[in-house]
Amino acid sequence: MPATPSPLPPFDPSDPLGLDDLLTDEDRAVRSTVRQWAADRVLPHIADWYERGELPDIRELARELGAIGALGMSLTGYGCAGASHVQYGLACLELEAADSGIRSLVSVQGSLAMYAIWRFGSEEQKRQWLPRMASGEVIGCFGLTEPDHGSDPAGMRTHAKRDGTDWVLTGRKMWITNGSVAGVAVVWARTDEGIRGFLVPTDSAGFSAPEIKHKWSLRASVTSELVLDEVRLPADALLPEARGLGGPLRCLSHARYGIVWGSMGAARSCFEAALDYARTREQFGKPIGAFQLTQAKLADMALELHKGVLLAHHLGRRFDARRLLPEQISFGKLNNVREALDICRTARTILGANGISLEYPVMRHATNLESVLTYEGTAEMHQLVLGKALTGLDAFR
CATH class of the missing domain: 2.40.110.10 (Butyryl-CoA Dehydrogenase, subunit A, domain 2)
Structure with missing residues (x-):
């Protein structure tokens, strides 16, 4: 007789596609470590830091990030963690779910400054700088x-x-x-x-x-x-x-990969805020999440969020297999940042006037993503990168 199939797990609103099945136990451990650090050290203070326009104790934060292996984490040797690119991406997602500024601190440290030294530096330069940068002693x-x-x-x-x-x-x-x-x-x-x-x-x-x-x-x-x-x-x-110019551009590709993941962290934070609000905010005698228009918004947000995370996973696997092309990173950055912005803006409409309050993360993430959309290649530049790849014709000049 055929074996009785195991019952399917229930639908999980936080992971509707079952993407956690793509992760190893080590991947989950990395994600959990970074998520817990962000919950303890960033989330209780980030609204105040944002309102004040400063990042106090940045050197202490850098040392703490070094202690959990988040600085230059996909690099090998010289005190670096030697993590996979998927694990680095998961870390970027969790950091940007707290705030884009925190993920930027880590991206610039590891994917730009440290990577430049690791990839293009002499042995003496690597020994001089990388161990102290990996620990957060030097920014x-x-x-x-x-x-x-x-x-x-x-x-x-x-x-x-x-x-x-x-x-x-x-x-x-x-x-x-x-x-x-x-x-x-x-x-x-x-x-x-x-x-x-x-x-x-x-x-x-x-x-x-x-x-x-x-x-x-x-x-x-x-x-x-x-x-x-x-x-x-x-x-x-x-x-x-x-x-x-190939030197700095290669560094930028490494950092853009982190943005593919990170932008989905900002999107996830806004989606979760909107979903919770829709379940609890009542108008006309029932939660606003019971209205068709709100459910349509939430469904569309969930589609783009988890498609973006799936895209990030795919690019991460290609990166770990040494098969990731710069044009594919452009594909990811263009799509995921653009969709993250749309998710944040839609979340703001669900929260109504509360959407502009720093009591909620939505407007903070939305304004941060306006910078993420521009830096390390504007949306227009990535469109042209893909346009050239698709047509073979250069529209830059």
Whole structure:
């Protein structure tokens, strides 16, 4: 006789597609650790930090993130956790479910500054910086964007000139996360040999990082300008394996992958807030979740949220198999950030006037995602990346 099939588990509103089945026990343990850290250290304070426009105790937070292995976590050696890319993605999702600013701190540290050193640095540079960055003792930043050159970094004006065996850097970088609290800046500059990367200790003479104020997005995040006024560096400050624009772009691809996951964390937070509100808020004698229009909104939000998480999982598996293409990362960033924004905006309509209150996470996530939509490649730039991949025709110039 055929065996009696096991009964199916009940439908889970928090995991309607059963995506947890794709995770290993180790994956779940990583997710649980990061989620618990965010619940303990970020969620009780984040509304106040956001309202005040600051991220106090950032150095302590960095050390705590280092202690749980979240900094440079998919890198190997030098004190890094050596986690899978799926596990790194899960961490990004949980961090951004708390706040985009916290995930940005981790992304810039690990996927931009640390990755640049790990991938393009000398052995001496790796030993000097990576263990202290993995522990959170040293915070890093990544200087590519300039005041007049955002989507077109090839036009950068920051330049480095040789003076004997030294390099002298002059220029400005803009919208740099972690800039004013960093101990080392990875700065990209034009040289006679093309674009090269440099490791700039932030206590170098001529270096300053004034913090950018008056932001209405990513308020719980340190954002700075970098000013390099004839900063003199020794020859060994040069990243030896990075030549041309491909170096910083490869770093950006690594960070964009984290955004594919992270944006779904912000979306999940807003969806959960809307679902809870719809179940408890009463109008016309019953919960608003009992009305057809509200249920339609929730159903559409759940569709896009969990499709986005499934896409992130797929890209993560490809990354771990070393089969992930930059165009596929563009696919993920374009879709997931755009859909996350729509989920946040729809959640705001369900919460009504309460949707704009910091008592709920919705408006905070929505305004943060306006920055996430723009940084590390605007939606338009990723559309053009995909357009070129699809047609074989370059529409950038």
